[in-house]
Amino acid sequence: MACKTNYELMRSALERHEAVPAFNIDNLESALAVAEVLRETGSPVIVQTIPRTLNYGGISTYPALMRELTADCETDWAMHLDHGSSLELAAKCVKAGFTSVMYDGSLLPFADNIRMTAQVTSMALPLGVSVEGELGTIGGKEEGDTDLEASYTKVDEAVEFVDKTHVTSLAIGVGTAHGVYKGTPHIHVQRIREIHAATDVQLVLHGASGLSDEVLRACIEAGICKINFATELRQAYTSGIRKALAADPDVFDPKLYMRTAIDEIKAVLRQKIAVCRGITL
Numbered sequence: 715m716a717c718k719t720n721y722e723l724m725r726s727a728l729e730r731h732e733a734v735p736a737f738n739i740d741n742l743e744s745a746l747a748v749a750e751v752l753r754e755t756g757s758p759v760i761v762q763t764i765p766r767t768l769n770y771g772g773i774s775t776y777p778a779l780m781r782e783l784t785a786d787c788e789t790d791w792a793m794h795l796d797h798g799s800s801l802e803l804a805a806k807c808v809k810a811g812f813t814s815v816m817y818d819g820s821l822l823p824f825a826d827n828i829r830m831t832a833q834v835t836s837m838a839l840p841l842g843v844s845v846e847g848e849l850g851t852i853g854g855k856e857e858g859d860t861d862l863e864a865s866y867t868k869v870d871e872a873v874e875f876v877d878k879t880h881v882t883s884l885a886i887g888v889g890t891a892h893g894v895y896k897g898t899p900h901i902h903v904q905r906i907r908e909i910h911a912a913t914d915v916q917l918v919l920h921g922a923s924g925l926s927d928e929v930l931r932a933c934i935e936a937g938i939c940k941i942n943f944a945t946e947l948r949q950a951y952t953s954g955i956r957k958a959l960a961a962d963p964d965v966f967d968p969k970l971y972m973r974t975a976i977d978e979i980k981a982v983l984r985q986k987i988a989v990c991r992g993i994t995l
């Protein structure tokens with residue numbers, strides 16, 4: 715087991731002009747898929763859960779699962795709270811063994827986002843836990859259709875936000891959306907480059923499911939060093955179960971049909987690791 719912080723994994727990725735893929739897990743099967751791919755590829759990844767997942771499975775369940783499943787694995791990984799909604803939840807996650815927490819105050823007025831995020835960094839950074847903030851609008855669950863320019867993170871606001879909150883990483887709005895894209899998204903790669911040049915904070919891309927490999931590579935070249943993947947993993951998992959049940963309607967042992975789901979997730983994980991690292995797996 716080699717559980718590191720997001721900051722450490724992202725710092726070495728940035729030095730190599732790569733990004734660390736961050737994979738949202740839901741249950742034992744998605745945790746198994748990540749652990750097997752860690753062992754098989756030797757590529758560090760960030761494992762993350764959203765608050766709804768923690769409500770579903772329990773806060774300490776996920777770091778405990780990952781520690782157990784990677785006990786004999788040398789490859790680095792980090793345990794991150796994705797879209798944390800309160801200081802209280804962030805503190806509970808730190809206590810449960812998360813090495814990184816996000817506080818998402820992007821829907822708050824700018825000054826409130828700074829104030830709330832700074833409370834999380836004051837709690838977490840002294841304990842050696844990384845903190846991700848969010849500024850700007852990432853579409854999908856967070857927001858309806860908005861006018862594009864207004865949704866992009868502004869460079870001067872990013873500078874002020876990082877300066878006042880001391881976040882180690884920052885999720886920025888550059889035209890991505892959570893969930894499934896309806897049209898072709900327009901990603902403002904130049905804005906990534908501008909924020910990367912103006913700050914020394916590690917930059918995070920949310921809403922990457924459905925973006926082409928070319929767009930993802932352009933974002934990494936512009937300075938993104940963590941990319942979140944959730945929707946495509948859930949789609950792979952569910953399609954794996956459907957396939958296995960259709961292929962054998964009499965199967966009843968979950969350990970048998972879940973294997974197909976795990977393998978479907980693993981195929982997506984390997985592909986995303988390859989894109990984030992600019993390698994072939």
Ligand SMILES: [Zn+2]
Nearest residue numbers: 892920921942
């Ligand atoms: Zn997100």
